[in-house]
Amino acid sequence: MDSKISFVIPTYNDSPEHLKGAVASALSQEFGPSEVIVVDDGSTRADLLHFLETLPPSVEVVHQENSGPSAARNAGIRRATGKYIATLDGDDWMDPQFCGEATEVLADPAVEIAFPSTHHFGKEDFYRTVSQDFVLKDFMEMNKVPSAALFRRDRWDVVGGYLESLRFGMEDYEFWVRILRDGGIARPVPTAYLHYRSREDSRLATLDPGAARVTHQAIMAANPDHQAALLEAAFIRLEEMQELYLEYRGYVHQWQDRFRPLIRARDFTKNVLQRRR
Incomplete structure (x- = not known):
């Protein structure tokens, strides 16, 4: 296993043009990956299947029955030979x-995940x-x-x-929790962005309201030896959010005090006008 990067791109019925952009962005990295692996998760689109046949020999294509994004990523990572794994969905770039930036970030052994900032484009556009x-x-x-980030292959193992x-749609969230459960750090890279395609029919846009609860239950079940760490982390975050709540409430009270004379004047004027009717 070398010190370079294996880029794993799962795809399921993506537009060929979208997948073309994802693959091109992997092949165009300034610090080039040692390999690019596209995992076709049982796609049925004829144009996509044809496009997969036209990819250059430098891109390895793995076909499997439709099993979901987690299984597709795992299948690609099992084939990977790099020390680092970069994940990227088939409709993003x-x-x-x-x-290059991510490997420098991961030079710090305390860092487990190097991730980009995000540019959402398509249905909406913001950074x-x-x-x-x-x-x-x-x-x-x-x-x-x-979901697109860089991490060490041995940590995945x-x-x-x-x-x-x-x-x-929340499988990456659960995975990041397990990656960080022993005290690791997720650190943003300095300048690179993930360009995330925002679509009406994306998995996140159509996420079931109960998905968060199911994910939390999966996190608990997948970390039987880290229950104390999860509970402590939850309490620490709860305490931080309580402090933020008190701070915000203080701001609200300050503005209420400032506007109270205006509110009284408004109410007085309203009563006067009502009596004159």
Whole structure:
């Protein structure tokens, strides 16, 4: 296993043009990956299947029955030979400096995940720029890292890969929790962005309201030896959120005090006008 990067791109009935952009962004990395692996998760689109046949020999294509994104990522990673794994969905693309920046970030042994900031485009268009580290407690509130990131292959081995029973859009969240459960850090890269295609029919856009609860239950079940760490992380985050709540409530009270004379004047004027009617 070398020190380079294996880029794993799962695809399921993606537009060939979208997948073409994802693969091109992997092949165009300034610090080139040692391999690019596209995992076809049982696609049925004839145009996509034809496109997969036209990919260059430098791109390995793996076909499997439809089993979900976790199984597709795991299948690609099993074939990977690099020390680092970069994940990317088949309808997104990554800035060319990502791999170089991410490997520098992972030079710190305390860092387990190097991730990009995010540019959402398509249905909506905005940038989410991240400059802070995240640890386990931060994930007790919500996911903090996009599905596309860089991590060490041996860490994937240790935690057992992606949980294949989760197939509704939060499997990466559960995986990141296991990656960070022993005290690791998720750190953003300096400048690279993941360009995330926002679609009406995306898995996240159609996420079931109960998906978060199912994911939390999966996190508990997948970490039987880390229950104390999860509970401590949850309490720490709860305490931080309580402090933020008190701070925000203080701001609200300050503005209420400032506007109270205006509110009284408004109510007085309203009563006067009502009596004159």
